[in-house]
Amino acid sequence: MLDEIKKIKFEKLEKLRSAGINPYPEKSERTMTNREAVEKCDSLGEKAIKVIGRVKSLRPMGGSAFCHIEDESGKIQLFLNKKNIGDEKFKLFTETVEIGDFIEAEGKLFKTKTEEITVEVAEWEILSKSLSPVPTEYYGVRDTEELLRRRYLDLMMNPETRELFRKKNIFWQTARNFLAKKGFLEAQTPVLENIPGGAEAEPFVTHHNALDRDYFMRISLELHLKRLLVGGYEKVFEIGRVFRNEGIDREHLQEYDSLEFYMAYTSLKQGMNIVEKMFKEIVRKTLETKSPIGDLVSEFSNHKINWAGEWEVKDYFKLFKAETGIDLDKEVLAGDLQKKADELGIKYEKNYGKGRMIDTIYKKTVRPKLIQPCFLTGHPIEVSPLAKRDPKDPRKVLRMQFLAGGSELGNGFSELNDPIDQRSRFEEQMKLRAAGDAEAQMLDDDFVEALEYGMPPAFGFGFSERLFAFLMNKSVRETVIFPPMKDK
Numbered sequence: 001m002l003d004e005i006k007k008i009k010f011e012k013l014e015k016l017r018s019a020g021i022n023p024y025p026e027k028s029e030r031t032m033t034n035r036e037a038v039e040k041c042d043s044l045g046e047k048a049i050k051v052i053g054r055v056k057s058l059r060p061m062g063g064s065a066f067c068h069i070e071d072e073s074g075k076i077q078l079f080l081n082k083k084n085i086g087d088e089k090f091k092l093f094t095e096t097v098e099i100g101d102f103i104e105a106e107g108k109l110f111k112t113k114t115e116e117i118t119v120e121v122a123e124w125e126i127l128s129k130s131l132s133p134v135p136t137e138y139y140g141v142r143d144t145e146e147l148l149r150r151r152y153l154d155l156m157m158n159p160e161t162r163e164l165f166r167k168k169n170i171f172w173q174t175a176r177n178f179l180a181k182k183g184f185l186e187a188q189t190p191v192l193e194n195i196p197g198g199a200e201a202e203p204f205v206t207h208h209n210a211l212d213r214d215y216f217m218r219i220s221l222e223l224h225l226k227r228l229l230v231g232g233y234e235k236v237f238e239i240g241r242v243f244r245n246e247g248i249d250r251e252h253l254q255e256y257d258s259l260e261f262y263m264a265y266t267s268l269k270q271g272m273n274i275v276e277k278m279f280k281e282i283v284r285k286t287l288e289t290k291s292p293i294g295d296l297v298s299e300f301s302n303h304k305i306n307w308a309g310e311w312e313v314k315d316y317f318k319l320f321k322a323e324t325g326i327d328l329d330k331e332v333l334a335g336d337l338q339k340k341a342d343e344l345g346i347k348y349e350k351n352y353g354k355g356r357m358i359d360t361i362y363k364k365t366v367r368p369k370l371i372q373p374c375f376l377t378g379h380p381i382e383v384s385p386l387a388k389r390d391p392k393d394p395r396k397v398l399r400m401q402f403l404a405g406g407s408e409l410g411n412g413f414s415e416l417n418d419p420i421d422q423r424s425r426f427e428e429q430m431k432l433r434a435a436g437d438a439e440a441q442m443l444d445d446d447f448v449e450a451l452e453y454g455m456p457p458a459f460g461f462g463f464s465e466r467l468f469a470f471l472m473n474k475s476v477r478e479t480v481i482f483p484p485m486k487d488k
């Protein structure tokens with residue numbers, strides 16, 4: 001069936017070429033978008049205009065034909081008949097033009113009996129001949145996997161998908177503009193790294209032919225941006241792609257965009273204040289709430305998330321004890337945590353150390369109950385190898401996570417700038433790697449050496465497009481324009 005349809009399409013292509021028409025010309029001469037034509041109809045009078053678009057519908061009726069074309073701005077109706085364009089050009093249109101083709105039409109605007117604004121076509125040109133059948137609006141592709149695999153069809157058929165990625169552009173531009181107005185320098189740091197760092201994740205490995213050595217694809221933007229603080233910059237950020245060789249679920253994907261910023265001479269509390277203002281601005285602009293103090297409410301899963309008002313600050317140790325009965329202020333061994341995980345039916349790997357066990361239990365007990373926007377602070381040092389120790393309690397670090405809807409949507413630290421402490425924590429992480437933890441961090445000697453030259457006290461914060469997916473109430477995979485997919 002498909003082969004027969006494509007055969008007919010190729011025959012129509014040859015018919016255009018036989019008529020001396022290039023079915024793939026270099027350019028068009030559009031004078032206005034379809035939306036502009038509709039909006040300016042009453043003021044244009046008898047002036048001829050040129051519009052372009054993909055053919056979305058066709059209704060031939062003897063010596064006349066109606067069709068709709070769509071450009072990025074919207075649809076407009078065309079009316080063609082033999083009287084206006086001549087028998088030969090009309091015949092060529094009806095015999096060669098199909099749904100999916102791109103055409104240019106020139107003519108005057110008028111309103112039909114149903115008041116639909118329409119172009120009375122005097123001339124038309126083919127701009128691009130489609131050679132595969134385009135799904136129609138009524139009998140289109142319904143399979144989500146297929147739409148993600150061939151995203152161009154999703155975009156072609158579904159205006160709401162095109163709107164989704166327009167909003168995503170607003171999301172990132174708002175974040176960029178917010179930081180730029182505060183004097184941050186936007187940087188571009190390496191994707192290929194000698195040592196992957198800045199997060200606990202398994203990296204991808206690639207080979208550099210010219211240097212004949214393996215590199216890791218970055219799992220975070222952190223360590224190079226902090227090197228810039230060593231170099232003398234005080235406010236830096238980057239929006240860039242990171243890669244993590246982990247599983248796929250609603251919140252995780254192998255490659256995605258992330259933003260991290262670092263601000264010298266800024267405390268954790270000051271940083272939280274900046275993050276709250278930035279996130280509220282992002283939410284307001286992305287959801288297109290008109291008032292800066294208006295209705296900042298989004299939906300996620302079965303929850304209504306209220307972004308307005310002052311966000312609560314919650315204590316990690318207190319919540320962990322309330323949910324598990326384990327007091328992290330006291331001596332707790334990995335074995336104790338494994339026993340608790342067994343009681344709660346939480347899966348874990350036998351080689352997990354204390355920090356990984358705490359984090360695993362936290363994610364199954366505490367995190368799912370944090371629904372409204374809040375900051376979680378006072379994390380145990382074992383789960384935060386890059387954060388500064390709390391001077392009031394050496395078992396804790398000066399760290400915060402931003403959470404809503406039971407999801408982690410951002411992570412911030414008072415950055416560790418003591419090179420001796422940093423090396424010691426890297427070494428502890430290397431012991432975990434040696435024991436089989438593939439996500440434990442590696443020792444980065446070059447970064448430690450950079451710290452030895454002196455890095456100012458700083459606050460750092462990062463978030464990814466998981467936040468955008470959260471605002472849209474979709475999985476991360478749905479909000480990545482071309483997500484990695486399994487083979488058919």
